[in-house]
Amino acid sequence: MLQIRDLHAYYGPIEALKGIDITVKEGKITCLIGSNGAGKTTLLKSISGMIKRTGSIVVKGDGEIIDKNSRYIANHRIIHVPEGRHIFPGLSVKNNLEVGTINWHGFFGRQSYANELEEVYSLFPRLKERENQLGWSLSGGEQQMLAIGRAMMAKPKILMLDEPSMGLAPIVISELFEKIVQINQQGMTILLVEQNARLALQVSDFTYIIDSGKGILSGPSSDLKNDSRVIEAYLGKAVQKCD
Amino acid sequence: MNINTIVSLAVNGISMGMIYALMAMGLILLIRAIGVMNFAQGDLLMFGAFITCWLTVDLKLPLWAMIPLSIVCFVVVGIIFMFTAYWPLRNASYPAATVISTMGAAMALKEIATLIWGSLPRSMPPLMKNPATGKVAVLKIGSITIQWQFILTIIVGSVFIYLVFVLFDKLYAGRMMQAAAQDKYAAELLGIPTILTTMATYVIVVALASTGGYMIAPIFMVSNTLGTLQLRAFAGVVIGGFGNIKGAILGSLLIGVVEAFSTIQFSQYKDAVVFLVLIVFLLVRPQGLFGEKIADKA
Amino acid sequence: MKTRRLIAFTMAIAMTALAGCSTTAPTQTQAPASASSEAAPQASTGNASAGFDGSVTFGVVAPITGTNKMVGEYVVNGAKLALKDINAAGGINGKELKLVFEDEVDNQQASVNAMVKIMNYSDVVSFFGSTYSANCIAASPNVLEKKIPMFAGGSSANIPKKGNPYVWQDRMTDDQSGVLLAKAATENLKIKNPAILYSTESFGTGLRDQTINALKALGIVVPEKNQYGFVNDEKNFAPMISQIQNSDVDGLIAIGNQMPAAVICQQIDAAGLTIPMIGSSSWASAVCRQNAGASADGWYAVADWTVEVSTDEGKTFAKEYKDTYNADSDMPAVAVYDSIMLFKKACEIAKTTADKEAINNALKEIKDYKGAMSTYTYSENHCFSTSQFLTVNKDGLATMVGTVKTR
Numbered sequence: 036m037l038q039i040r041d042l043h044a045y046y047g048p049i050e051a052l053k054g055i056d057i058t059v060k061e062g063k064i065t066c067l068i069g070s071n072g073a074g075k076t077t078l079l080k081s082i083s084g085m086i087k088r089t090g091s092i093v094v095k096g097d098g099e100i101i102d103k104n105s106r107y108i109a110n111h112r113i114i115h116v117p118e119g120r121h122i123f124p125g126l127s128v129k130n131n132l133e134v135g136t137i138n139w140h141g142f143f144g145r146q147s148y149a150n151e152l153e154e155v156y157s158l159f160p161r162l163k164e165r166e167n168q169l170g171w172s173l174s175g176g177e178q179q180m181l182a183i184g185r186a187m188m189a190k191p192k193i194l195m196l197d198e199p200s201m202g203l204a205p206i207v208i209s210e211l212f213e214k215i216v217q218i219n220q221q222g223m224t225i226l227l228v229e230q231n232a233r234l235a236l237q238v239s240d241f242t243y244i245i246d247s248g249k250g251i252l253s254g255p256s257s258d259l260k261n262d263s264r265v266i267e268a269y270l271g272k273a274v275q276k277c278d
Numbered sequence: 279m280n281i282n283t284i285v286s287l288a289v290n291g292i293s294m295g296m297i298y299a300l301m302a303m304g305l306i307l308l309i310r311a312i313g314v315m316n317f318a319q320g321d322l323l324m325f326g327a328f329i330t331c332w333l334t335v336d337l338k339l340p341l342w343a344m345i346p347l348s349i350v351c352f353v354v355v356g357i358i359f360m361f362t363a364y365w366p367l368r369n370a371s372y373p374a375a376t377v378i379s380t381m382g383a384a385m386a387l388k389e390i391a392t393l394i395w396g397s398l399p400r401s402m403p404p405l406m407k408n409p410a411t412g413k414v415a416v417l418k419i420g421s422i423t424i425q426w427q428f429i430l431t432i433i434v435g436s437v438f439i440y441l442v443f444v445l446f447d448k449l450y451a452g453r454m455m456q457a458a459a460q461d462k463y464a465a466e467l468l469g470i471p472t473i474l475t476t477m478a479t480y481v482i483v484v485a486l487a488s489t490g491g492y493m494i495a496p497i498f499m500v501s502n503t504l505g506t507l508q509l510r511a512f513a514g515v516v517i518g519g520f521g522n523i524k525g526a527i528l529g530s531l532l533i534g535v536v537e538a539f540s541t542i543q544f545s546q547y548k549d550a551v552v553f554l555v556l557i558v559f560l561l562v563r564p565q566g567l568f569g570e571k572i573a574d575k576a
Numbered sequence: 577m578k579t580r581r582l583i584a585f586t587m588a589i590a591m592t593a594l595a596g597c598s599t600t601a602p603t604q605t606q607a608p609a610s611a612s613s614e615a616a617p618q619a620s621t622g623n624a625s626a627g628f629d630g631s632v633t634f635g636v637v638a639p640i641t642g643t644n645k646m647v648g649e650y651v652v653n654g655a656k657l658a659l660k661d662i663n664a665a666g667g668i669n670g671k672e673l674k675l676v677f678e679d680e681v682d683n684q685q686a687s688v689n690a691m692v693k694i695m696n697y698s699d700v701v702s703f704f705g706s707t708y709s710a711n712c713i714a715a716s717p718n719v720l721e722k723k724i725p726m727f728a729g730g731s732s733a734n735i736p737k738k739g740n741p742y743v744w745q746d747r748m749t750d751d752q753s754g755v756l757l758a759k760a761a762t763e764n765l766k767i768k769n770p771a772i773l774y775s776t777e778s779f780g781t782g783l784r785d786q787t788i789n790a791l792k793a794l795g796i797v798v799p800e801k802n803q804y805g806f807v808n809d810e811k812n813f814a815p816m817i818s819q820i821q822n823s824d825v826d827g828l829i830a831i832g833n834q835m836p837a838a839v840i841c842q843q844i845d846a847a848g849l850t851i852p853m854i855g856s857s858s859w860a861s862a863v864c865r866q867n868a869g870a871s872a873d874g875w876y877a878v879a880d881w882t883v884e885v886s887t888d889e890g891k892t893f894a895k896e897y898k899d900t901y902n903a904d905s906d907m908p909a910v911a912v913y914d915s916i917m918l919f920k921k922a923c924e925i926a927k928t929t930a931d932k933e934a935i936n937n938a939l940k941e942i943k944d945y946k947g948a949m950s951t952y953t954y955s956e957n958h959c960f961s962t963s964q965f966l967t968v969n970k971d972g973l974a975t976m977v978g979t980v981k982t983r
Contacts, residue, residue, distance in 0.1 A: 083467055109469030121464035123457045133450070134457045138469035142451045189468060286818035294812060397643050399835055401842065401867050414846035425846055428814075497846070498811035499839050499867060506809065541815040546776040546805030 036061040036224045037082070037113075037193055042090035044074070044081045044248075051077040052088075053248040058241075059193065059226050061095065064219050066227040066239035066256070068269060074248045075228040076118055079195050082226075083115035084108045094193070110138045114186040118197035118228075120178045122185065124171035128162050131170055131181055135188030148188065155184040158214060176207035180214070187218070194218070195226045200234060212238055232269035236260045244269070285422045287538045293428040294510075295534025296435025297323075300490040301511035302518070302526035303442055304483035309520075311459035311479045312364060317380045319487055320508025321387035325355065326488020327495040327504055328391050331402045352488050356481035359383065364480075388502045399501035405430055405493070431493045438489060439527060442482070446523075455479060509549075510537070513556045519566025528567060628663075628672035632929035634916060635676050635694035635703030637729075642682030646863065647707055647908050651729070652677065653901050654909030655704065658916035661896075668920045671929050674699075680706050687711035688718070695722045701932055702726070702919050704912045709735055709779060716740050725922075725936045727915035729908065731880070732779050733786075736957040742936055746914050746952060747880055747907075748961040748982070750779055753856065754786025756878045756980040757829060760966050762794055764977065765852040765876060767827030771802045771820045773813075773840065775832035781805075783831045783856060808833060813843045821849055830855040838867035845871030854878070860967045860974035862906050872969045881907040881949055882967045882974040893948035907949075914947035918960065921945055953983070 037059035044052035052074050059065045067075050081088040084105035092101045097111050123131050132155055136148045156163040159180045165173060173181060179199050186194055196215070200208045208231075216238055219225050229235035235256075236242055242259045244252040252259065259265050301319050308316045316322075329351045333344045363383040367375045406415040406426040415426040446452040458465040458475040466472055491504065498504065514533045518525025533552055540551035559566065638651035655675055662673045678694050680687035687706045694703045695718060702725040705712050709730030716738045719726045725742050728735050733751035735743060748756075761767045770791070774784040788798055802825055804816045820828065828851055830840060837858040844853070845868075853875050858864055860879035865872045883894050883904045893913060897905035918939070923929050926938035942960060945952040952960035963981040967974040 085463075085466070105466050106469050106471055109467060115467045117464060117467060121461050121467075123460045123464065125460050126453065126456060130453050131457075134453055134465075134470070135468055137454055140450070142454065144450075185468070280822055283818050283822040286822075287815050290812070290814045290818065398646060398863070399838070399867055401838070401869060404846065414848075416848065423848070425814075427846070494811075497814075497843065499835075499842065501835065503809050504811070537812075538815045541804070542819065545816050546807060548810075549807065 036095050037226070038091075038093045039078075039082070040091040040093075042078070042081055042088060042092065044077050044086055044088040046077075046086065051248050052081065054090075055245065055248075055250050057243055057250070057253075059224060060241065061224050062219075062222055063240040064215075064225045064227055064238055065241045065243070066229060066235040067243050067245065068229055068232045068235050069245040069251075070269075071230070072247075073245050075245065076197055077248075078245070079115050079117075079197050079226070079228055082108070082113065082195065085115075096192075109189070112138070112190060112192040113195070114189045114191035114193070115195045116182050116186045116197060116199070118201060120175075120182045122170045122173070122178050122181050124169065126170055127167050128170065128173070128181055129166045131185050132162070132188050135185035138189050151188050151190065155187050158187070158217065159184050176203050176211060179203065179211060183214070183218075191223070193224045193226060195228070197228045198230055199227075200229060200231045208234065232265075236265075282422050286424065287541075288535065289424050289428050289432075291535035291538030292531060293431040293435070293534070294537065295514075295531035296432050297490040297494055297507065298510045298514050298530035298534055299527040300435060300438060300486045301508055302514040302530045303439065303523055304486045305511060305515050306523050306526045307459075307479055307483050311455070311476060312368075312376070314364060314376045314380060316483070317377065317508070318359070318363070318384040318387060318505075319483075319511060320505030321384045321391075322355070322359070322484055322487040323491040323507060324500075324502055324504035325387050325391055325491070326352065326484070327491030327500045328395055328502075329355075329488065330492040331400055331495055331500045332395065335400065335402060348488070348492070349485065352485045353481050355488075356484035357477055359484065360477055360480040364476075384505060388505065391502050397502070399499045401499050402496045404496045427497060434489065434493060438486060442486070442523070445482075451478075510534070510552060513552055516556060517559045517566055519568040522566070522568045525566055525568035628667050629670045630929075631672040631674050632668050632701055632923070633674045633676055633697070633699040634919060635678065635697065635700040636912060637678050637680045637687065637690045637694060637704060637706055638912075639682055639687075639707065640677070640679040642686075644682050644707075648679075650906045650908040651704075651707060651912050653897065654905070654911070654913040655916065657893075657897060657900060657909070658913045660900075662916070662920055668923045669927065669929050673916075673920075676700060680711065684711050684714055688715045691715040691726075692718050695719070695724050700724070701929060702935060704915050705729055707908050707911070712743070713738065716743055719743055723936075724932055725919075725939065727912075727918065729911055729915075733782055734778070736959055741958075743958060744915075744918075744939060745959045746918060746947070746949070746961055747911055748950070748964050749957075749959050750783045751786040752959075752961075752982045753878055753964065754783050754788075755790040755982060756964055756966075757783070757787050757831075757854065757856065758790035758794060758796075760876065760878055760980055761827060761829055761854050762791070762796065764966060765827055765854055767829075767852055767854075768796065769802075769825050770796070770798060770827045770829050771804065771823065771825040772798055773804045773806065773816065773820070773828060773830045773832075775808050775836060776805045777808050777833070780808075780831050787829060787831070806832070806836065808836060810836060811839055813840055814847065817844055817847045817849060821847060825851065827851050828853045830859065832856065832858055834858045834861045834863035835867075837861070837864040838872070841868035841872040841875060852876075857881075857907065857964070860965075860969065862904060865969060865972055865974065869972070873971065875969045876977070877967050877969070877974065878980060879907070879965050879967050879974065881905070881910050882965055882976050884967070884973055884975045885948075885965065886976050887946075887948075887979070889946050889948045910949045914949050914952070917947055918942060918945065918952060955983075 039057040042052050042055040069075055080086045084103055094100055100108055161177055162184055239256045242256045305316055305319055308314050330348050333339050333348055363379045364376055367379055404414045404427055417424045417426055446456055454470050455475045458470050458472045462472050510533050514530030515526045518529030536555050537548050537552055540548050544551055636655045639648035659673055659675050667673055678690035680690040691705055694700055705726045705728045707729035709732030712728040712730045712735050719742050720740050728743055728745050731747040731750050733749040774780045855875055855877045857879040859875045860877035860882050885894055894905055922935045922938040925941050926934040928934050940954050942952055942954045950961040950963050953962055962983050963979045966977040966980050968977055
């Protein structure tokens with residue numbers, strides 16, 4: 036679905052990514068893990084067109100997108116759910132979701148998005164309960180669900196999630212990740228960036244590990260889960276092997 | 279102190295309040311969308327007054343031609359204003375740079391108006407004339423006389439306020455603009471063209487202020503000192519509670535009425551009374567009438 | 577959030593700052609101190625034109641650029657007309673009159689700088705100072721230091737109060753105008769219970785005080801509630817007008833500058849107020865009449881000048897101005913014209929064009945000199961004018977009704 040070759044990304048003069056290769060397979064969950072500052076968010080921003088980058092990013096059906104701007108990329112259904120959620124605080128839940136449709140609805144379009152709204156509500160019933168509440172009044176977990184729901188309204192073909200577990204209580208996290216798996220089972224290609232390595236390895240099909248802007252390790256998640264280097268670096272020495 | 283005086287003062291106060299409200303709405307929109315406190319707001323009103331005066335008096339255009347043409351002018355002014363006073367500084371490391379540039383824009387607007395139309399004030403014919411006498415039209419209810427111009431200002435002001443609310447609350451495009459204003463990063467990730475939404479915001483702000491200018495031009499005469507009215511709008515914004523459009527409107531109306539009634543005793547201290555009210559609010563209820571509706575993000 | 581706090585902070589500062597300065601604080605146009613007019617004076621011997629036995633230089637300060645440049649145009653034109661008339665008649669004591677101009681722009685600092693610059697020219701013997709009283713007062717210490725006679729263009733009664741022996745006024749001072757205003761209101765307009773609408777600038781409050789005192793001397797007391805003050809750049813008079821309309825006053829006396837005068841005329845007309853109305857000289861001014869249009873008709877005014885003047889000297893000046901410049905004259909033009917004529921008269925009396933002290937003393941000898949604007953006689957407070965015109969606006973013109981004399 037998405038092929039990244041030799042990606043370099045820059046914050047001004049600082050090179051944050053130094054030649055990354057990643058393949059995101061269609062219909063699978065690919066995850067990216069690494070310590071703080073490794074460049075995970077930078078990678079997502081490179082794909083969504085928010086920072087300066089060079090290299091090659093090829094999307095199935097669209098071709099090369101390395102030189103496209105963020106609007107083009109969003110319009111081509113590659114949706115980045117940013118870390119920290121960034122829901123619109125002054126808009127209601129319903130309006131937040133509505134805003135997600137801009138890339139196919141257009142400013143003055145007449146199409147109804149009722150179907151898409153229903154789908155999101157069935158995925159996240161809690162959002163329907165809070166339909167008219169303003170964004171800022173939602174709890175952290177609800178905001179994350181809203182952010183993902185909003186991205187779903189954009190009818191993405193690739194859904195990119197940046198640290199969805201951040202700041203959430205464990206029980207909320209497991210509920211959330213159940214939903215993420217559910218979305219994937221419905222056929223969505225997902226690129227998941229996570230600080231929580233264990234979680235990421237559990238739900239994903241493929242994993243890439245990066246550090247200081249370079250790719251270190253990659254492979255099927257089931258293999259990496261049991262790799263001693265991974266366990267030691269990212270899962271903690273005292274932890275037993277995961278299943 | 280008879281009923282006629284009270285009604286006249288109230289009508290005058292509310293109609294002036296409407297003008298301040300139009301400016302105040304513009305201020306809030308810019309604060310929310312761009313984080314910029316626009317010190318050129320009053321001069322946008324002044325410039326709008328000059329433009330409409332030019333179209334009506336110099337070019338002698340009838341109303342049906344003047345309105346669309348003035349809208350075109352407002353759009354142009356809005357876009358130029360945005361790209362000169364805001365755009366080049368939007369990523370400046372010094373966050374007050376955009377605010378200071380609006381101060382510069384205020385001076386520039388005054389000078390440009392003087393360059394184009396001269397430094398002399400100009401008068402504009404009243405918006406509503408009594409066809410029989412050729413003088414200003416008045417409404418008589420019993421013993422009470424009210425000038426139609428003030429009523430018209432109240433009506434037009436209300437219509438514009440309503441339109442702004444409809445835009446932002448009901449229209450899809452308005453929701454996009456709000457989203458872009460509340461979180462530009464997320465909006466761009468979803469594909470919202472934030473340059474366009476910002477431009478639209480600026481155009482709306484200019485249109486609001488300029489319409490205010492058009493309404494008061496026949497009453498006040500068009501001169502390049504009209505910009506000082508923005509101080510009342512600022513006071514209205516603060517009294518209403520920062521960042522809240524409804525509050526800004528109510529605060530402005532309150533200021534207009536206070537201003538009118540203060541002339542009963544202190545006509546030369548009108549400004550001082552207005553600011554006294556402002557100070558009292560800041561001391562007693564600093565969050566304004568409606569406080570902050572949007573808390574910081576969780 | 578940081579932005580919010582920053583905004584609140586900036587607003588607080590801005591409101592204190594902006595509220596402090598009214599818009600009479602002029603625009604910060606950085607005009608150069610010397611304007612585009614006459615060059616610095618040459619030496620008084622050697623460069624005189626043929627037929628003249630040397631030259632004498634008179635300085636003129638005018639608002640050539642800035643928000644008051646309309647007024648400046650009148651001043652410059654009036655001065656040049658005096659130059660032409662004097663030199664056509666043989667100059668002053670046989671010497672050619674030369675003028676040097678400086679631009680006072682529209683703020684006090686520039687104005688005082690202009691006046692000081694003029695005083696520093698070695699050839700300038702006397703000069704016409706600012707048309708604005710505050711500037712004249714500010715420059716007064718410099719005039720005293722340089723011992724150079726200045727004809728002040730302002731009308732404030734505070735100008736002579738400094739007791740500066742070198743400062744002279746050919747315009748009627750506002751305290752006398754107050755007496756004339758009261759006189760005209762009661763005798764000509766038959767007002768018995770007036771409302772007073774006055775500008776809170778110092779000239780306005782001064783004139784109001786004088787008018788009220790003069791009315792009191794005539795047996796009319798004006799209660800506080802019938803006095804309405806307004807700041808100079810006020811535009812919303814409707815609340816005050818409503819109150820005037822609904823009170824029991826039978827006439828209106830208005831005091832202010834030209835722009836508020838125009839706005840007041842317009843808004844009073846819109847409100848349909850029809851009581852007899854008389855204003856200070858701004859109500860007869862061209863700026864007021866042109867901007868207020870038909871709504872200025874019917875207003876009386878006690879004015880320094882009207883184009884429809886009926887005195888011989890006045891008519892001569894008005895016609896000559898009109899023929900030379902193809903435009904109507906206004907007060908600032910005739911004020912400087914008459915000042916230069918008074919200067920000439922003093923030189924003739926003192927029989928010198930170089931001795932500033934002698935010329936200054938000679939001004940004391942001026943008696944019953946018929947100028948265009950008034951008849952001039954020396955008085956101890958250094959104010960020459962003895963009368964003003966009573967005018968009424970009709971069909972857009974300030975027609976003369978008569979003269980109102982103080983002495």
